[in-house]
Amino acid sequence: MAKHAKSHGLFASNSLKLGEVLGTNGKAEEAVEVLEGAVQWYRQAGMDNMLPLILIKWGGALSATSRRDEAEPVFLEAYKLAEKNGEPLYQAMAMQRLGNFHAPGNLRKSADYFENAVVLGRETLLTLAYFQAAEMWSQLGKIERARQLVDEGEKEVNEKYPKGTDQTNFLNIIIQKRAVMLYRQGFCDQALVVMSKMQRLGTEWEKSLRRMRACSSNSSTLRSDYAWFETSLAEAIHKQDNYSSASLAVDIGDLSLRLKNWRSAKRSALRGIEASRSKHLRSKEMENTLVLRAAEAQLGNGAEAQRLSSEALKLAKEVGFEKPGEFVGRQDLLFFWRLGGRAIQ
Numbered sequence: 001m002a003k004h005a006k007s008h009g010l011f012a013s014n015s016l017k018l019g020e021v022l023g024t025n026g027k028a029e030e031a032v033e034v035l036e037g038a039v040q041w042y043r044q045a046g047m048d049n050m051l052p053l054i055l056i057k058w059g060g061a062l063s064a065t066s067r068r069d070e071a072e073p074v075f076l077e078a079y080k081l082a083e084k085n086g087e088p089l090y091q092a093m094a095m096q097r098l099g100n101f102h103a104p105g106n107l108r109k110s111a112d113y114f115e116n117a118v119v120l121g122r123e124t125l126l127t128l129a130y131f132q133a134a135e136m137w138s139q140l141g142k143i144e145r146a147r148q149l150v151d152e153g154e155k156e157v158n159e160k161y162p163k164g165t166d167q168t169n170f171l172n173i174i175i176q177k178r179a180v181m182l183y184r185q186g187f188c189d190q191a192l193v194v195m196s197k198m199q200r201l202g203t204e205w206e207k208s209l210r211r212m213r214a215c216s217s218n219s220s221t222l223r224s225d226y227a228w229f230e231t232s233l234a235e236a237i238h239k240q241d242n243y244s245s246a247s248l249a250v251d252i253g254d255l256s257l258r259l260k261n262w263r264s265a266k267r268s269a270l271r272g273i274e275a276s277r278s279k280h281l282r283s284k285e286m287e288n289t290l291v292l293r294a295a296e297a298q299l300g301n302g303a304e305a306q307r308l309s310s311e312a313l314k315l316a317k318e319v320g321f322e323k324p325g326e327f328v329g330r331q332d333l334l335f336f337w338r339l340g341g342r343a344i345q
Contacts, residue, residue: 028064092120108320111136141329186331188216245275246284253291265295286315290336
């Protein structure tokens with residue numbers, strides 16, 4: 001009997017490792033099935049000390065599948081079990097995953113979960129949570145709170161991480177977050193100066209740089225960046241990467257509006273809205289709707305622009321903006337809003 005139980009335990013442990021590998025390699029559906037078996041075994045074995053971590057991994061796999069809605073209660077169960085067991089690391093990790101879960105659709109709810117992860121993570125060195133919370137507040141235009149979190153995270157990095165890869169990676173994140181906050185406030189030139197201090201990290205670095213110089217460059221640079229983003233969007237569509245497609249569509253729409261290419265802005269926004277809806281990316285749907293509203297207004301389609309005003313305000317409220325239509329702290333979004341004409345309250 002003991003040998004039988006031991007063999008089942010080994011199977012569950014191996015299933016956990018296999019599920020992680022499958023998830024890392026983009027095979028989420030397979031990962032869910034494998035991890036589900038491991039969860040069932042650990043439940044039946046009464047191994048509550050191990051269950052929070054396994055539930056967190058299972059929830060992460062669920063989040064990337066058509067069963068995404070099942071992930072939130074799994075993360076909440078992991079948190080409650082970890083709290084019962086007195087395990088602050090797993091509590092913090094569960095809060096962090098809940099923040100990730102809500103980030104595409106409810107920035108405010110996501111920020112609150114990340115804030116909880118920050119508090120719990122101070123005991124366990126879950127440093128990334130500082131910058132995740134800061135990003136959510138920054139997206140909501142709450143720049144002062146975002147800046148405080150980045151400052152606190154930077155202090156932890158400098159005090160608790162020795163020189164090396166981990167410290168370098170965090171310092172790059174810090175630079176990028178500071179630059180993005182400046183960009184969102186409309187200080188594009190300052191944002192670019194800050195970005196220049198960051199070690200170049202391939203495509204993501206280049207994407208951020210091209211995005212930030214949109215509001216401070218001449219038309220020839222804008223056209224070059226437009227072509228770069230169009231190529232990136234074509235690659236994302238080919239890979240069926242709807243998250244990247246939704247984000248890149250906003251970038252193309254932004255550049256198109258600045259180049260006064262209203263039809264291009266409309267075309268990219270429609271693609272972005274479609275991609276956003278396929279993955280419930282409410283924040284990106286809001287941004288693409290703002291671009292579409294501006295394009296329709298500039299094309300003389302007043303009735304459609306009015307309809308989109310209501311839609312954009314509704315989405316802004318859903319994702320957590322306290323005063324939809326004002327976009328305090330988000331000069332980039334305010335540019336779209338003003339270009340679309342007076343708000344329809």
